[in-house]
Amino acid sequence: QQQVKQSPQSLIVQKGGISIINCAYENTAFDYFPWYQQFPGKGPALLIAIRPDVSEKKEGRFTISFNKSAKQFSLHIMDSQPGDSATYFCAASALRGTYKYIFGTGTRLKVLA
């Protein structure tokens, strides 16, 4: 019940295309859903996050869509660029006060020039 399932495992997109990564969770107590971006040889860094009281959050070319009833959320990267090539992790926070973040298995995105 603590799992966060992420798909696809890898994704290749042409420059200018839309990249879509999906995540699903089981634990209805999760109430914070961040996405982290990781470049090779570096640690993950927060990209964008959403709370379940909204269905969508947009920051520049990055958008999170959230479907509370389906317990799913997704990351959309519009006008994908070669510089977006990285590994993306979705995550969910557990119950308030436990300080634990459960991560998905990651999606390796490659944007072709």
Added chain:
Amino acid sequence: NAGVTQTPKFQVLKTGQSMTLQCAQDMNHNSMYWYRQDPGMGLRLIYYSASEGTTDKGEVPNGYNVSRLNKREFSLRLESAAPSQTSVYFCASSAYTGVGGELFFGEGSRLTVL
């Protein structure tokens, strides 16, 4: 502005050897975490420390011990290394003590156990 600093960056051990991974943060964060990253497995929480003086197990604590030395430092110890512990280890910290705190990660420590 260092953020989260991990040492060493690379280490090769033989089965049965012990070692300690060091982590320090200079952001005055309350919470600190140790994760391991393996291909196809994502980031899995080993141990975390919600605040100075407290530690708790994560998803995969077996074979590891931790020490929250002070507010800045959180170390991870492998007492008797096994090949299954070959991984990239990330330390992270967070300012918030509730839900929604951004995790700041170090650059990782790549450990190989032969």
